[in-house]
Amino acid sequence: VQLQASGGGLVQAGGSLRLSCSISARTTSRNDMGWFRQAPGKEREFVAAISWSGGRTIYADFVKGRFTVSRDNAKNTVFLQMNSLKPMDTAVYFCAARSAAFSFLRIEVTSYDYWGQGTLVTVSS
Secondary structure (H helix, E strand, C coil): EEEECCEEEEEHHHHHHEEEEEEECCCCCCCEEEEEEEECCCCCEEEECCCCCCEEEEHHHHHCCCCEEEEEHHHCEEEEEECCCCCCCEEEEEEEECCCCCCCCCCCCHHHEEEECEEEEEECC
């Protein structure tokens, strides 16, 4: 599985961005997906996750009500819509895939097997 994140950029506080993650797989696979972020000098942290079917989602408390994760399996793409952005949201955002579809979504970095290269989001005050 190869992942390619895009859509980052510079935005003012209160603005919006939509991140995309393109999924390439050699074989047909069903993967739960996650978004993580890493700010300079900080550890990578969970942002949101979505099940393979798209029917289940979970969010970190600090993005609830502002970010929405979704996916289009026909286009092999996962999205992260980010609204009401704050300077604290500045980070490199990574998409990640689990090895399959599971009964429960996970927030741990170690639960994800494949990672994209990250896209930088900068929110100015």
